[in-house]
Amino acid sequence: MFNVLIADNYPLSRIGIINELSKEILNIKFVEANSEKQIFDLVKSHKFNLAIIAISQPGKTAAEIIKKLHQKSPKLPILIICIYPEVIFALRAIKMGASGYLTREGPISELITAVNKIKKEGIYVSEKVLVNIVNNFNKGGQVQASVDVLSNRELQVLQLLSSGKSTKEISIEVSLGMSTISTYRSRIFSKLGIKTNADLTRFAIENSIF
Numbered sequence: 607m608f609n610v611l612i613a614d615n616y617p618l619s620r621i622g623i624i625n626e627l628s629k630e631i632l633n634i635k636f637v638e639a640n641s642e643k644q645i646f647d648l649v650k651s652h653k654f655n656l657a658i659i660a661i662s663q664p665g666k667t668a669a670e671i672i673k674k675l676h677q678k679s680p681k682l683p684i685l686i687i688c689i690y691p692e693v694i695f696a697l698r699a700i701k702m703g704a705s706g707y708l709t710r711e712g713p714i715s716e717l718i719t720a721v722n723k724i725k726k727e728g729i730y731v732s733e734k735v736l737v738n739i740v741n742n743f744n745k746g747g748q749v750q751a752s753v754d755v756l757s758n759r760e761l762q763v764l765q766l767l768s769s770g771k772s773t774k775e776i777s778i779e780v781s782l783g784m785s786t787i788s789t790y791r792s793r794i795f796s797k798l799g800i801k802t803n804a805d806l807t808r809f810a811i812e813n814s815i816f
Contacts, residue, residue, distance in 0.1 A: 607633050607634075607635050608631065608633055608634045608635070608655050608656070608725065609635050609637070609652065609653065609654045609655050609656075610627070610634060610635065610636050610637070610654060610655065610656045610657070610658060610721075611636075611637050611639060611645065611648055611649070611652070611654045611656070611657040611658065612624060612636050612637070612638055612639070612658045612660075613638075613639040613640070613641075613644070613645045613657065613658065613659050613660060613661050614638075614639075614640065614658075614660040614661065614687075615640055615641070615660075615661055615662060616660075617640070619660065620638050620640075622714075623658065623660075623717065624636050624638075626714045626717065626718065627717070627718065627721060630718045630722075631718070631721060631722065631725075637652055637654070639661075641661070642661055642671060645657070645659070645661070645671070645675065646674070646675070646678065649675065649678060649679050649682070650678075654679075654682055655683070655725070656682075656683050656684075656685060656705075656721065656724060656725070657675065657682055657683070657684050657685070658685045658687065658721075659671060659672075659675070659684060659685070659686050659687070660686075660687035660688070660710070662688070662689070668686050668688050668695070668699060669698065669699065669702050669758040669761075669762075670758070672684055672686065672699060672702040672703050672704050673702055673703065675703075676702065676703030676704075680703075683705035683706075683724050683728060683729075684703065684704045684705055684706075685704070685705060685706045685707075685708065685720055685721065685724060685730070686699050686704050686706070686707045686708070687707075687708045687709070687710055687717075688707070688708075688709065688710065689709065689710050689711075690709070690765075691709065692707055692708070692709055692732060692734060692735055694753050695707060696731070696732070696735045697735060698754075698758070698761075700729070700731070702758075705724050705728060705729045705730065706720045706723070706724055706729060706730030706731070707732075707735075708720055708732075716732070755797045755798075756794065756797060756798075759790065760790055760793055760794050760797070762780065763776060763780075763787060763790040763791065763794060764794050764806075764810070765810075766779065766780070767791065767794075767806060768806065768807065768810035773787045773788055773791065794806075
């Protein structure tokens with residue numbers, strides 16, 4: 607039996623994933639979670655062959671969940687499903703310990719392919735991500751390098767700033783002081799060569815970070 611933990615805040619999304627995978631993959635069994643706490647409680651009490659993580663919570667990033675889950679269960683393959691573009695976030699997720707990354711907008715066929723690939727080979731990287739990696743290598747790492755220089759926390763703050771949230775709102779959401787958020791903001795501007803909020807918005811739009 608191939609035991610899968612499916613974690614998603616949205617019940618209809620969980621049901622859809624379970625129904626589609628059940629049609630295509632034999633001897634597959636699912637256990638559902640709807641919160642980060644449930645994920646770690648279930649990992650303690652069950653043995654899984656794969657964790658499909660599509661949880662989105664205020665103040666949390668996929669990177670934080672990957673890191674924590676990978677520390678607690680280093681041999682458990684993790685497939686992340688997220689709203690952000692894979693050309694920017696997939697490689698970052700894999701570096702953090704994930705075995706694959708999909709966007710929510712992707713076709714169900716890609717999910718099936720990813721699960722089968724991870725089941726057999728341990729990792730899934732889409733053709734789009736492979737092309738981006740090759741482009742990075744061929745062009746001296748310049749493609750998407752501006753995003754890659756950010757830490758996971760800086761990227762999280764960038765996403766929140768891009769969504770129009772104030773320093774105070776971000777401070778509350780991620781449970782950090784306003785001065786700390788201001789420091790992250792300064793670092794982001796410096797690393798990306800951004801000088802104004804308009805530049806930040808333009809960068810976010812061009813890179814689909816919002």
